[in-house]
Amino acid sequence: MNPLRLLLVVCLLYISCNEQKRDDQSVIHDTVSISDINKTALDYPVSLKQVFRAHGRIDQWIDMRSLTFDMLNQNKVETHTISLKDRRTKIEAEQWAIGFDGNEVWKLEQSQNAYRGDPVFYYNLMFYFYAMPFVLADEGIIYEELKATELEGEVFEGIRISYNEGVGNSSKDEYILYYHPETHMMTWLAYTVTYNDDQPNKDWRYIKYSEWQEVNGLKLPKTLTWYTIQDGKPIQARNYRNFENVTLSETEINDSFFEMPEGATKVIRN
Numbered sequence: 001m002n003p004l005r006l007l008l009v010v011c012l013l014y015i016s017c018n019e020q021k022r023d024d025q026s027v028i029h030d031t032v033s034i035s036d037i038n039k040t041a042l043d044y045p046v047s048l049k050q051v052f053r054a055h056g057r058i059d060q061w062i063d064m065r066s067l068t069f070d071m072l073n074q075n076k077v078e079t080h081t082i083s084l085k086d087r088r089t090k091i092e093a094e095q096w097a098i099g100f101d102g103n104e105v106w107k108l109e110q111s112q113n114a115y116r117g118d119p120v121f122y123y124n125l126m127f128y129f130y131a132m133p134f135v136l137a138d139e140g141i142i143y144e145e146l147k148a149t150e151l152e153g154e155v156f157e158g159i160r161i162s163y164n165e166g167v168g169n170s171s172k173d174e175y176i177l178y179y180h181p182e183t184h185m186m187t188w189l190a191y192t193v194t195y196n197d198d199q200p201n202k203d204w205r206y207i208k209y210s211e212w213q214e215v216n217g218l219k220l221p222k223t224l225t226w227y228t229i230q231d232g233k234p235i236q237a238r239n240y241r242n243f244e245n246v247t248l249s250e251t252e253i254n255d256s257f258f259e260m261p262e263g264a265t266k267v268i269r270n
Helices: 003-030 046-055 058-063 125-130
Strands: 066-073 076-083 089-092 096-100 105-109 141-151 154-163 175-179 186-191 205-215 218-230 233-249 265-267
Touching: 046 058, 046 154, 046 175, 046 186, 046 218, 066 125, 076 125, 125 218, 141 175, 205 233
Parallel strands: none
Antiparallel strands: 066 076, 066 233, 076 089, 089 096, 096 105, 105 265, 141 154, 154 175, 175 186, 186 205, 205 218, 218 233
């Protein structure tokens, strides 16, 4: 064979082999299902991704299907059980239970006026505080990175959270997650409450996340402490909640668990 033709054949074979290798690699890559990737992941600010990483892996949270915890309040215990994908909820105490079955909020009392709160407001309130920072991966959230802020003599970085119109029961609520600039661990949550109010509220309340516990590879709160406020900043601890017997699982909870039980009443949303 002519040496020039031989060289040409070798070059063509080399190019063909390289193209085949590239094609094989792209096929392997394409076998990863896009449904396995959180479609909003690319929208998170870098700072929030660092907070997620400090508390575990966000994809680990996304894989979870159910969360249960006991919340202790002055020797009283509430057991909260949540279906994470659709946020159906059941809260059980000694004299009452409330729940959300996906459509309606219900209330069950062992005696008249055993439950004195607003079930529509409360049924997912403590879950939302407890599941920080991971609930900030929900859809419909707007993120804004803030300047460093001093709280109790220590400087923290902040991420402001607001919601698109119509998201949740109170889309005008706002949150600020404050995290340690070196460890990226969440330390404070500032929040406003606008339930049943069409106007934004600028009265910021503060919770300190002072103690964490590891559950199924994720760091979740062990103690939440509410603070008194002066000039818009937390001044002194005033109340706290402890959390025990926490389970986080990939197992779905049976639908019947969240259904309105016999003797319960449907709660009309205001």
